[in-house]
Amino acid sequence: MSAATPDGTTAPSAVERVTCMGTLFTPWAIRAAVTLRIPDLVAQGFTEPGPLAACTQTDPHALLRLLRHLANLGLLQSQGATGFGLTELGQVLCRDHPAGIAGFYDQGDAWARAGDHVIPGLLHSVRTGQPAWEDVHGKPFWKALAADQELAEAFDRAMSAHISGVGPWLAANRDWATARHVVDVGGGTGMLLVALLRGHAHLRGTVVEQAATAERASALFAEEGLSERATALSGSFFDALPPGGDVYLLAHILHDWPDKDAVTVLRRCADALNGRGRVFVVDRIRAELSDTESEETVAQLAVSQRDMAMLVVLGGVERTEEEFQQVGKRAGLRLVSAVPTVEKGLFLMEFAPER
Known part of the structure; x- marks a missing residue:
């Protein structure tokens, strides 16, 4: 039963709201739509169910039922007698949208598919405190x-999408005048380092990554004409890092690991720093719970969802600022600052050696 609001409209009842929260059909309907490229096709003018079914090689009546649900979600809207148009929300699911969300829902992508399939293991993780990846896929995540190779390359693409906006922001919003050498620890295929070197011609850079990913980073540096200023080394951030860097950068790394391992990674960075160096950490900061709904609480909902993803996939955790201070202190580092970046909930934290 719905309740009346002060303006005379009706608000969903608690039962209706919880039912909408709990259904699995909505996330899988969105994934089906993205995998079939329905938002892109509608944006291109395929607005009728018949032509859409022909393009997607689907059953016309079954597709119509999916389209109706997408319209009820506000991703599509009725257009003419039988057609559908794309809403502002639906545009976010197009392949060319700058947010890059579609790639994370496409079941043709090995990483999206494998990540989604591990989510039902959440109950296992809550009961045991351990990641569910191995229980679902038969191997621990990094061994998988x-x-x-397909999964590894898809994972690299997803991580590159995660940091695509961070590199230009970092290049433009920090003072790099006194830095000479940046070591991007676990830096993936090198996209973030490329953005820094493009923005600051005096910088040199090194990516430290697993062997196959380091090769892809080397190829990117060559394509960008940066091979004389950028190198990619095969290695583990649990081992000694290349010494003498001015900045050691950890972007979307620490949340992959429980505290003991996060402290080890930070300590490796601290040990490798030159005397004036800094450690930059790009990660989400989990805020304390709030009883009031706001734009910030919506951002924190995304952080808490990512926190569960870290739990089921890797056994990692999204941390509060105080928790980052503590893991830094255990590694011999003090947290100097934490500033918001291009994405709500995502911060750049600067750590300096304890004196």
Whole structure:
């Protein structure tokens, strides 16, 4: 039963709201739509169910039922007698949208598919405190990547999408005048380092990554004409890092790991720093719970969802600022600052050696 609001409209009842929250059909309907490229096709003018079914090689009546649900979600809207148009929300699911969300929902992508399939293991993780990846896929996460090239390449693409906006922001919003050498620890295929070197011609850079990913980073540096200023080394951030860097950068790394391992990674960075160096950490900061709904609480909902993803996939955790201070202190580092970046909930934290 719905309740009346002060303006005379009706608001969903608690039962209706919880039912909408709990259904699995909505996330899988969105994934089906993205995998079939329905938002892109509608944006291109395929607005009628018949032509859409022909393009997607689907059953016309079944597709119509999916389109109706997408319209009820506000992703599509009725257009003419039988057609559908794309809403502002629906545009976010197009392949060319700058947010890059579609790639994370496309079930044709090995990383999106494998990540989604591990989510039902949440109950296992809550009961045991351990990641569910191995229970679902038969191997621990990092071993699964090493054994499956398609999965590893898809994972690299997803991580590149995560940091695509961070590099230009970082290049423009920090003072790099006194830095000479940046070491991007676990820096993926090198996109973030490329943005820094493009923005600051005096910088040199090194990516430290697993062997296959380091090769892809080397190829990117060559394509960008940066091979004389950028190198990619095969290695683990649990081992000694290349010494003497001015900045050691950890972007979307620490949340992959429980505290003990996060402290080890930070300590490796601290040990490698030159005397004036800094450690930059790009990660989400989990805020304390709030009883009032606001734009910030919506951002924190995304952080709490990512926190569960870290739990089921890797056994990692999204941390509060105080928790980052504590892991830094255990590694011999003090948290100097934490500033918001291009994405709500995502911060750049600067750590300096304890004196």
